[in-house]
Amino acid sequence: MIVVMEPKATEAQIQKVANYLEGHGFKINLNRGEVLTVIAAIGDKRMVSTSVINSFEGVHEVKLIQEPYKLAGRGAHPEDTVITFENGVKIGGSEKPVLMVGPCSVEKEFEGLLEVAVAAKEMGCEFLRGGAFKPRTSPYDFQGLEEKGLQYLHEASKRTGLLVVTEVMDTIDIPLLNKYADVIQVGARNMQNFKLLKALGNIKKPVMIKRGPSANIREFLLAAEYVIFNGNPNVILCERGIRTFDHDFTRNTLDLAAVPILRKYSHLPVVVDPSHGTGKRYLIEPMGKAALVAGAHGLMYEVHHDPDHASSDGAQSLSIPQFKEITKRINKLIGRIDYDNKATERQQKIAKEN
């Protein structure tokens, strides 16, 4: 930690900060300049909060020099995390990217969901996604089928062999989700629902955390840290667009640079959702492909058997024929990328040198 004192800080103020830090086990080094003094404090940040130091009289700024995500970060865990499912599907590291597809919400006719699942299986996808509990901005919008939706997903999974990804919205629903889902998703709006994150640390099921619409990379990784710190190392990160000033042509701004950044600073698998990330059907293919080329371990996108009558997010859902067309080309791209090849190594070498 570096503490920059105000130019007018008194000797007593400087000593007070230094003593406080030493008292908490930090090694202190004072740099006295002509204009101001900088205190470099080496030690375990967890012992003291930067906001406490910030509140001392005479302190200008406190700067962390080590990232606070010890478990989600690469520092102490240089190897990529690869999550392996019972049916052998793997996600992360240099494994082939996975595809997670399905409708935004599970709806009351099972047949539609099954139709999507069958098409997904046919195209080689690994996961069926679908919301049984739906976070909706308005109380007047469709709120999801709840347990019945989970049963539908489970049934479609049994018939096709696809794994199920679905969202949890509240701690009390975790046992239910744990029973039906293969991956439990934390929605973007719940990314900082810390009670939920802690509770998901107590199970073993893989958890996919979607990035909050205004969460920075650090906060995103700290959300993962909550789950891992509480006992569950099986965390997948999902970039799904951030909120910026520009939302005339898209619903969110898909931050694809997050993919190589997360892969550099974290060992966790990174998935990209171009459906929510853009909100536009015609952007799923170009942004999905771009995400894969940027290093994503998987894509999640929306398919509906009848988008004109979807109960949510129809505008960003593909019809089944569109889905097949696009997925054929995405598969071709995935096949082309040699994930073990020398190019990646060289690129990582340059990355390390920065």
Place this chain on the structure above:
Amino acid sequence: MIVVMEPKATEAQIQKVANYLEGHGFKINLNRGEVLTVIAAIGDKRMVSTSVINSFEGVHEVKLIQEPYKLAGRGAHPEDTVITFENGVKIGGSEKPVLMVGPCSVEKEFEGLLEVAVAAKEMGCEFLRGGAFKPRTSPYDFQGLEEKGLQYLHEASKRTGLLVVTEVMDTIDIPLLNKYADVIQVGARNMQNFKLLKALGNIKKPVMIKRGPSANIREFLLAAEYVIFNGNPNVILCERGIRTFDHDFTRNTLDLAAVPILRKYSHLPVVVDPSHGTGKRYLIEPMGKAALVAGAHGLMYEVHHDPDHASSDGAQSLSIPQFKEITKRINKLIGRIDYDNKATERQQKIAKEN
């Protein structure tokens, strides 16, 4: 609802949308221009989701013409909501603005909290704030005293007569909060935790919702709508800063225009939190005063008996002597503003004319 069709939309596509809307009880008016067709549909938006319409082939854009917050909005509820507490304190409408003060977190020594409460009472404040459940970005930061913290708040309230405002983080804690708090706060990061909002609709206790860091005004009012729609009309809105590109000098950008906007479009009381809204002690006074002049029904700000040793947010907390100085001047300002005066009426008249 207005549906703008693509310039190249076919007659069949236009009819499909029109029929769908008529089938859902909308009255349809087709405007055929030389370039494109616009469908004006008058009816109850709750019967159909805009995203469904958006997904029809040939649709360029769907625009809502009525705001979706029927219960939180002024349309159907022109009178201001005034919430009256058992001890006679009122918030909202043209009542005197209230002050909600206290430490960010309730900490393990009760005496510090009591010291703050006594000073708050002395300065005429109405509410004691303090977190027993703390949402923290990092799992390594102090997470709150939980029930013990609530008991401390309750005890400090009993001794001083102050009302208690404190945050709920999870549906399972609502009964506990309901027992100890006079106002249950929903934190900014939980503003779209819809399960929590629904559950708070089932109690009668006033709920104060803090605006999410990336929530727009519409989403903020829809969060209130969730609580009211589920049965609890006692909702207070709290502006606490939004996340923008600029956070070198402040923690958030306090959006003070939200105050007159919310007062124009909603009947609910509006409170401003300049402590979280800026993150800087020296900005509490100017921004607090500005909020009151802009029409806020109350302020919430942080005071700590010993900010240098606060377990959270020390940098934005006032010491007790600072608190007294600033509150003296804020009280003077409140006394000066005649909330029933003609000026406000005239201003509202102009507002209506826009």
Place this chain on the structure above:
Amino acid sequence: MIVVMEPKATEAQIQKVANYLEGHGFKINLNRGEVLTVIAAIGDKRMVSTSVINSFEGVHEVKLIQEPYKLAGRGAHPEDTVITFENGVKIGGSEKPVLMVGPCSVEKEFEGLLEVAVAAKEMGCEFLRGGAFKPRTSPYDFQGLEEKGLQYLHEASKRTGLLVVTEVMDTIDIPLLNKYADVIQVGARNMQNFKLLKALGNIKKPVMIKRGPSANIREFLLAAEYVIFNGNPNVILCERGIRTFDHDFTRNTLDLAAVPILRKYSHLPVVVDPSHGTGKRYLIEPMGKAALVAGAHGLMYEVHHDPDHASSDGAQSLSIPQFKEITKRINKLIGRIDYDNKATERQQKIAKEN
């Protein structure tokens, strides 16, 4: 400057940075921690660019510890700048706030402008604003009367005694503006038109710089620094709203905290424009008042003799009767604020203690 090296930086990499900085006149202090090394470099930042240091191998981060605006900042210039005009009007410091009012654009009928100017004079305003050169997002929108507009402003000024504020859009127009204007305004979209800023440093006329829609406080002060550094110390800062994710109810987000921040870190006068800052007529009064209470040295807002037929920004312009009503109340508020009183001193004292 503080250079944080990567945990894996080699001794050679550390020495290379240290030698480079020493070679540029910095005094170096190495802090070797168990995990990483921090180089504290004390010296004149102008001698070296942080981006150069950033590009050295093994460098994790470069942090400035002194603000780069030496002339615009309070560090070397603790006294407030007060600009005095020929007619005795003053702006800045503890002077009474000024009012700058007028139409967005100067239009082809002189009478309308004069009508506004007469009303402005009557209400005690000091400045007449109006655009002769208009920056417009679309080439199809009204682009301004150019020199004829300047002549109109000059004539209205001669008849009423008001000072003229008007915008420059290009270096080649500076001589013309210099002839007709009392304050030359740099528009928000030109805040980083560095050629223009430099050229305005070569004249003596006061320059009012509007904050760019995505400029942070540091960049805003550096724009002022350009003008001062090139020879013109008469700079006024104008907060006019920033671009954020929320623009359904307003055109921009008026960042009122910028007022006390700029007053703390700079000695320059600070004006607020609630017309552009919100884009809504009904928000001019509450946000204008809030700005004054937060410490603004002046307000700029739009008045049009016939807003329904304004050639630009009618929606945010007041009619003359509305203008008079609102300005009467703003004047009352200004009269109430005792700018020399003890309260301000105490507040500044607290600010310094942070």
Place this chain on the structure above:
Amino acid sequence: MIVVMEPKATEAQIQKVANYLEGHGFKINLNRGEVLTVIAAIGDKRMVSTSVINSFEGVHEVKLIQEPYKLAGRGAHPEDTVITFENGVKIGGSEKPVLMVGPCSVEKEFEGLLEVAVAAKEMGCEFLRGGAFKPRTSPYDFQGLEEKGLQYLHEASKRTGLLVVTEVMDTIDIPLLNKYADVIQVGARNMQNFKLLKALGNIKKPVMIKRGPSANIREFLLAAEYVIFNGNPNVILCERGIRTFDHDFTRNTLDLAAVPILRKYSHLPVVVDPSHGTGKRYLIEPMGKAALVAGAHGLMYEVHHDPDHASSDGAQSLSIPQFKEITKRINKLIGRIDYDNKATERQQKIAKEN
């Protein structure tokens, strides 16, 4: 244009708006709902400003239904614009993507620039980029070599056959730029310097406009519209990152979805700058590749013969060996993408169907 009236708008207010629009040549269609009236006005938006309509009493909202960029948009110009240079290089449409590389600034030793140009030629790049006039946030940073820099670029171009891209900062420098450059670049901070855009409409030289850090897609296309409307159809668009809340790990947020959006709504060539768009050397390759896969017509990135001693932006510049490695892989990717293939056609077909 659609004008939504307030629910309480009077008949007189409705007629006033309708009459005004009819008087300006619009065809009017009134939709009277139970709650409110919507006026659909079909006609040429250029005849009237939406802000005028917005300012009429009783108007709730004015919505454009046609995009305002007539010349830059695809509506009236469905074919892709392909710009062909004297040496046969083409940019746009389905031509092979081009590479524009070079140092951020041209510096005082010609040899370094030449070394970069030779390497660029060797790797098959088409353009040499380099700034002779440098927009710098601080007046204390290196401001560019000006004409001497242009001469260096010209000389390097003569020796290698590369085309020159360089930035103009002021209208008075256009003749100079026109003499030395093959593409004149408008920097991000000047994207709304309308005098400059107009002046560039008067020459024939291709103009590359970089997207402003807070410019939305519409404003970006309107900047192009300025140049085309004033006579120069040779415009290239360059996405270079936008300013968002997240800038801890990157300098800007590269908005790659802008590529397919711009290609759908405009016929102009689209280039991406991953160097400025991220500010990090290790992100150039993944984001550059992703941009190409998303449909970019070219990339612009920074190479410096000695990044450790660059006078600007060293941290985001590649060294020559790094440049060669990365460009080899980018070339491989370009070679792999079959720009004339069926996939693109099918994708465009889906896009049209939205």
